[in-house]
Amino acid sequence: MGFLAPIDSVFLLGESREHPMHVGGMHLYVPPEGAGPDYAREMYESFIAQHEMHPLYRNRPVNPVGTLGNIRMVQDQDVDLEYHVRLSALPRPGRVRELLALVSRIHGTLLDRHRPLWEMHVIEGLEDNRLAIYHKIHHSLLDGITALKMLERTLSTDPDARDCPAPWSPHEKRPRTNSRSGPNPLALLRSGADLIGDVAGLAPTAVRLANQALRGSDVLGPMQAPRSMFNVPIGGARRFAAQTWPMDRLSSVAKATGTKLNDVVLAMCAGALREYLLEQSALPDDPLITAVPVSLRAPGDQGGGNAVSIILCNLATDQADPVRRLETIAHSMRQSKEFMRSVTPLQAMAIGAVNMSSIALNQIPGYARFAQPSFNILISNVPGPTEDLFYNGARLDGLYPLSIVLDGFALNITLTSRAGYLDFGLTGDRHSVPHLQRLLTHLEDSLTDLEKATA
Known part of the structure; x- marks a missing residue:
């Protein structure tokens, strides 16, 4: 234990x-x-x-x-x-x-x-x-x-394989587990100097982030998002919607605009959210802010536990033009990523904790109803398999993630890449996010608008 x-x-x-x-x-x-x-x-x-x-x-x-x-x-x-x-x-x-x-x-x-x-x-x-x-x-x-x-x-890349293990079966390369007998004193000694340096840097990093935000920097800090219909207390029931898009469609937009694939994903979501909120007569005047998880794992890290931070991105939902919206998103993501690369992994996790601080505060009764949110929605893009996979001959045909929603954050969009496709999973509070499946139609329309504007 x-x-x-x-x-x-x-x-x-x-x-x-x-x-x-x-x-x-x-x-x-x-x-x-x-x-x-x-x-x-x-x-x-x-x-x-x-x-x-x-x-x-x-x-x-x-x-x-x-x-x-x-x-x-x-x-x-x-x-x-x-x-x-x-x-x-x-x-x-x-x-x-x-x-x-x-x-x-x-x-x-x-x-x-x-x-x-x-x-x-x-x-x-x-x-x-x-x-x-x-x-x-x-x-x-x-x-x-x-x-x-x-x-x-x-899973196997061989459709004829019939010896695939269950998800819980042991594997040769085992992820780290959270169950361990105790800390390794030698490892603590080896990492002690680096750890002390990182901890000492936490306060200056937090101050630096705040100062950049106060100076009007493009790096977003907490409590800058507008209030929206997603930033409310929630119940325990959920709605889930899912759909797949060919990755080539988004890659073509990224190539035509000189942006990243994930920038196009965010722009696709931004356009869909804008239309959905207009449909609900609930679009804020200021742009929605999304939280975007980024992995802090080193190459070869087999996983176990959680090693992520959070950056914030301007979704430009106040802009009607899809290309300008994409350009604003790409610029916001570039600025945030450059800032995160300038700090250590521990400091990056601390910044993520600051950005996510309103999640903890929202658990205080009444807080989510009145406080300024740090962000409006979480959008996560998790890299998945790059080729067709099979389980004892059955071909994997969809890999749709379901995530967590909380008080103050009633909608989550998570997607996974899969052998040339992007599988979107939308998880929402059943009461606060009505007609969740309408967002799937808006996602398709948003991508089509980007394709037409960049053709």
């Missing part, structure tokens, strides 16, 4: 019925040729037969009802796979709409802290014969990049 890192412990400390703190993924698979009508049950039974388990999937809070359970994990030696892995069927006609409704309900329920903090649902009954798997795991155990790395290790 071992203590969690502070950033990981926050996800347990901040959890409540209104704020489940797990992340998830909805994966679509095309069954292999010759698969029969019982293919989903066969896959489910193959999962629950695999009892060998990665330590990460054994982690549970050491004392679920006490304070210690928020900061310390223990390894559960007897994991009940028939509880964690479930087989479900969609009501007829089994459209994607019914799948999204089911996944929305499951995503809104808390994980049982008396058990390891994960669940997996095998879902059959889609009218096009595809199979869905929804997998959720507590954010205190890993970040999105680690989750994708672990998923990719279970």
Whole structure:
């Protein structure tokens, strides 16, 4: 057993019925040729037969009802796979709409802290014969990049392979887990000087960030976002919407404008949010600000826990012209990235904590209703597999992420790249973000506008 890192412990400390703190993924698979009508049950039974388990999937809070359970994990030696892995069927006609409704309900329920903090649902009954798997795991155990790395290790590039492991099976290259017997004194001695230097730099860095914001710098600091319909208290129910776009379409816009692919992603989202808010008669006069997670992992880092910071970006939703909007976004991202490159990783994490500080403050009753938000929405682009992958012959046909929404931040847009495609997952509070699926139409319209303007 071992203590969690502070950033990981926050996800347990901040959890409540209104704020489940797990992340998830909805994966679509095309069954292999010759698969029969019982293919989903066969896959489910193959999962629950695999009892060998990665330590990460054994982690549970050491004392679920006490304070210690928020900061310390223990390894559960007897994991009940028939509880964690479930087989479900969609009501007829089994459209994607019914799948999204089911996944929305499951995503809104808390994980049982008396058990390891994960669940997996095998879902059959889609009218096009595809199979869905929804997998959720507590954010205190890993970040999105680690989750994708672990998923990719279970899949194969060979459509004929039939020996793929379950997601919880041990792997040769194991991610770091949060369960450890204690600190390594030699490692602490080796890193002590660097750590002291980094900590000493935190206050000057925070002052530098504030000074730049006060001088009108393009680097955004906290509490500069306008109030919007997304910055309100939320309930525990969720809506989820998902759709795929070919990466080539966004890459063509990026090439034509000399911007980055992620700049085009943000511009696509900005245009969609602008139209959605206009539709709701709720577009602020000032531009929306998005929080964008950036990984702090070194090359070769296999993951485990959370190693991310947050930068803020001007979405230019006050501008009607799609190209000017993209240019403003690209400039804002350049400025923020250059600033983050000028500081150490620890200082970068501290800046991210400052940018995210309003999340903690929003848990104070009434705060989210009146306070100035640090940002309006979180948009995250997680790199995924670059080639087609298969699970025992079933081809991966969709990799849609589901994330966390909180008081003051009722909408989250997360996307994953997959073999030439971008899979968007939109997670929203069911009450505060009505007609969430309309954002999918607006995303398509926003991308089309960019394509026309840059053709």
